[in-house]
Amino acid sequence: MATNPIPNAVPRKVILVTGASSGIGEATARHLAASGHQVLLGARRVDRIAVIAKEILDAGGEASFQELDVTSLDSVRAFANTAAKRYGRIDVLVNNAGIMPLSMLEELRVNEWDRMIDVNLRGVLHGIAAVLPVMREQKAGHIVNIASTSAYRVDPTAAVYCATKFAVRAISEGLRQENTDIRVTVVSPGLTRSELVDGIANPQVQAAVREMMGLAISPEAIAQAIGFAISQPADVDVSELIIRPTAQR
Numbered sequence: 001m002a003t004n005p006i007p008n009a010v011p012r013k014v015i016l017v018t019g020a021s022s023g024i025g026e027a028t029a030r031h032l033a034a035s036g037h038q039v040l041l042g043a044r045r046v047d048r049i050a051v052i053a054k055e056i057l058d059a060g061g062e063a064s065f066q067e068l069d070v071t072s073l074d075s076v077r078a079f080a081n082t083a084a085k086r087y088g089r090i091d092v093l094v095n096n097a098g099i100m101p102l103s104m105l106e107e108l109r110v111n112e113w114d115r116m117i118d119v120n121l122r123g124v125l126h127g128i129a130a131v132l133p134v135m136r137e138q139k140a141g142h143i144v145n146i147a148s149t150s151a152y153r154v155d156p157t158a159a160v161y162c163a164t165k166f167a168v169r170a171i172s173e174g175l176r177q178e179n180t181d182i183r184v185t186v187v188s189p190g191l192t193r194s195e196l197v198d199g200i201a202n203p204q205v206q207a208a209v210r211e212m213m214g215l216a217i218s219p220e221a222i223a224q225a226i227g228f229a230i231s232q233p234a235d236v237d238v239s240e241l242i243i244r245p246t247a248q249r
Helices: 023-034 046-058 073-087 110-138 159-178 203-215 219-230
Strands: 014-018 038-043 062-067 092-095 141-146 182-189 240-243
Touching: 014 023, 014 073, 014 110, 023 038, 023 046, 023 062, 023 219, 038 046, 038 073, 046 062, 062 073, 073 110, 092 110, 110 141, 110 159, 110 182, 141 159, 141 219, 159 182, 182 219, 219 240
Parallel strands: 014 038, 014 092, 038 062, 092 141, 141 182, 182 240
Antiparallel strands: none
C-alpha cells in the first residue's frame, strides 16, 4: 500500500551553525541534522566539531565542519563561502557563538568586556555580513540570532553581557524590517546547561551562577525551538522565542 507523504514536510535546508562545539550550538547541529538538513558546523575547537560531525554522519545525517572565529570577518566569510560552494546555497544561519564572563563593573575587567562585544555582538554582525548577500541573491533565507533572557532585563554582574544581548535583539529587528524575503528569528534562552559558566573568572559570581544552574534546561530544548522556527512556511516569520525553565523567575 502506498504511503501518503508527510503533510507540511520541511524541505531539506543548508544550515550554518556557529559556536557548534558545545552547548546550544552542538545540540542544534545534531537536532537539525537528525531532521534531515545539511549542516555546516563552525567553531574554534576544530577537534571537537570534527568529532561531532563524524557522529552525525555515523548516525545517517549530513554534516561538515570548518574552523571558525566569529571575531574575524574573513573567517566568517570563508565559512559562508564554503557552504555556498559545497551546497550551492545558504538557507539558514544560526548565529550562536557567545561568551558570558560575568563580573561587577567596578572590577574593571575591560578585556572581558571587549571580548564579549567582539564575540556576542560583532560576531553576530559578521555572520549577517557573510550570508546576507547570498540570501538576497537567492531571495530567501533565514537568520537565527541567539540572544538570551538577559536581552530583556539587566542584573548585577551582567551589565555588559546584557548590553550585547539587547543589541542583538535591536539588530535582529532592524534586519527583519529591512527585508521582505529573509526571515529573522531571535531565540532567547533562559538558564540552559552549557559551558558559559566556565568563562566566569570571579569565583563568587561563578559559584552563584552554578547554584542557579540547578534549574537549567537542556540545550536540546533550545535546539527544538530553533527547529520549530525554521520549519515554518516561507511566509511565516517566527520573530522571537523565549525559552526558559518553568521554575526560573
